[in-house]
Amino acid sequence: MLEKLAFSQKQRLAYIDFCLLFKGSIYRQDLIKRFEVGLSAGSRDFNLYKELAPQNLEYDVKQKRYFQTSEFKPLFDHDAKRSLIKLANDISDGFDAIGDLHFPVEAPSSLNVPDIFIVARTVQAILNDRALEINYTSLSSGSGKREIVPHSIVDNGMRWHVRAFDRKTESFRDFVLTRISNVKLIGNYEFGEDSNSDTEWQRAISLQLVPHPNNVKFPKAIEMDYAMKNGLLTIDVRAAMAGYLLRRWNVDCTEEATLNGPEYQLWLRNRTSLMNTSNLAIAPGYENNSPAR
Structure with a gap:
């Protein structure tokens, strides 16, 4: 039956499905505001969803809200990786479940996608x-x-x-x-x-990143890559996230910029900013030096 529906209606049904799956509930008004449809049209969408998947939702009269049931099974196939990206960017349209646009852009492989x-x-x-x-x-x-x-x-x-x-x-x-x-x-x-x-989540620290003084022959290229100003990029990051960023960008965290190799194009100039920060074993070169605590 889904195949016979108009694309716009499938998108609205996918939105209901998405909200029930990830939020556990949905108001009728959520659908109406999201797609700018009338009350009667919104009611028809919920009635159709109930017809297609009667075990998925139940209506709470007091809260005027639909809730996910214990027997819930998604009506659409939601891609885990794409859903995570959308959730991270506060997008909850469920659009990927009915055929999103695909652009010819490749990305490096990541580890296993969560269930x-x-x-x-x-x-x-x-x-x-x-x-x-x-x-x-x-x-x-x-x-x-x-x-x-x-x-x-x-x-x-x-x-x-x-x-x-x-x-x-x-x-x-x-x-x-x-x-x-x-x-x-x-x-x-x-x-x-x-x-x-x-x-550590609430505390922000400033990282001062500069082109690596020993590994980069033409620092101007790195300055352009990272939109540096006067050869410096200052980033405010949560203390809990600092180690991940430093590893992802291969930032040399040694005191004297002693890590060799073309992968180390950046150096952390203010290493003392990492004081009293955990999860730094993954920061390149950090544990090889005396602690900055």
């Missing part, structure tokens, strides 16, 4: 201030159950992870989405578990 339902449950927890019970497989301790309170999903350039409070260690940590399985929404977050209590 769409793991992503959906994580997003629901973030949007609704909920905690998650998960099974997590780590490099240090193997597989085991954890309770986490997620507040942000992050693309570190190679893979997606979720920033969350870990009730096991009572600290904020990064959990790789592809290592998470068996996700279940549990209670609400408690005091000290929200993003406002994540000091």
